[in-house]
Amino acid sequence: MTENIHSKGLKTAAAALRQAMLAALPEPEDCPGDFSPAFEEKIRDLQKSHARKTARRQTFRRLAAAVLAVVIALSALALSNPQARAAVFSWVRKVFGYRTTYVLPEKEHMALPEYVPQWLPEGFEVVFSSEMEHSRVTAYFNPEQGYGGFDFGYQVATGEARVTADTSGGDYTQEIVSVNGMYGELFVEKNGAAGNMLIWIDEPRQVILTLYGFLSPQDMMHIAQSVKLSDSTN
Numbered sequence: 001m002t003e004n005i006h007s008k009g010l011k012t013a014a015a016a017l018r019q020a021m022l023a024a025l026p027e028p029e030d031c032p033g034d035f036s037p038a039f040e041e042k043i044r045d046l047q048k049s050h051a052r053k054t055a056r057r058q059t060f061r062r063l064a065a066a067v068l069a070v071v072i073a074l075s076a077l078a079l080s081n082p083q084a085r086a087a088v089f090s091w092v093r094k095v096f097g098y099r100t101t102y103v104l105p106e107k108e109h110m111a112l113p114e115y116v117p118q119w120l121p122e123g124f125e126v127v128f129s130s131e132m133e134h135s136r137v138t139a140y141f142n143p144e145q146g147y148g149g150f151d152f153g154y155q156v157a158t159g160e161a162r163v164t165a166d167t168s169g170g171d172y173t174q175e176i177v178s179v180n181g182m183y184g185e186l187f188v189e190k191n192g193a194a195g196n197m198l199i200w201i202d203e204p205r206q207v208i209l210t211l212y213g214f215l216s217p218q219d220m221m222h223i224a225q226s227v228k229l230s231d232s233t234n
Contacts, residue, residue, distance in 0.1 A: 004056045091103060098167045099167075104201065104203075116229075120223065122225075152211040168191075174186070179227075180225055186221070192214075
């Protein structure tokens with residue numbers, strides 16, 4: 001019984017001491033932290049460096065995923081339907097839910113031309129390029145901007161060339177456009193949560209061209225309109 005009384009007394013005394021110590025502390029606003037200008041500058045540099053590195057990692061992950069998707073989409077498939085070769089139209093557009101696929105049957109074997117954008121948004125440079133026998137994809141990134149990026153790809157018809165625009169990852173609007181007189185479609189994500197897409201078709205050369213990335217529709221159209229054949233393929 002005596003031990004219980006002592007125990008309760010100690011708890012009461014400890015609680016009172018705690019309250020007294022807390023009451024003796026000054027208010028937070030009365031305790032401004034005084035740091036040297038050099039220290040504060042180092043902290044700001046550290047915060048900026050961390051933000052840039054985080055944005056760059058996220059951008060490269062998105063860009064790598066986008067490039068991989070384009071490379072897979074540009075893979076040539078064997079033409080299994082003989083009737084497609086006798087189709088009146090040189091290319092076919094198929095829509096299945098969120099997927100719009102463009103099919104360009106081969107008329108005769110053609111070598112892969114080389115297309116080069118003559119205009120890029122300021123600061124963008126090539127960070128990745130992959131070339132296969134019948135397709136090519138190049139990724140661009142602005143290291144100063146720290147986010148965004150886009151890739152430009154194309155494929156010549158071999159057996160059956162096809163490219164698919166998958167809009168399941170966002171809320172897209174779709175618009176038919178003209179790229180230097182060629183048929184194209186522009187897919188714009190309303191909320192900026194996913195990249196925009198532009199697909200157009202160079203029928204005389206049997207090539208499907210694509211742009212995908214975190215660019216404004218205006219910049220995407222400007223890039224597409226600037227695309228030219230290199231001197232070696234003219």
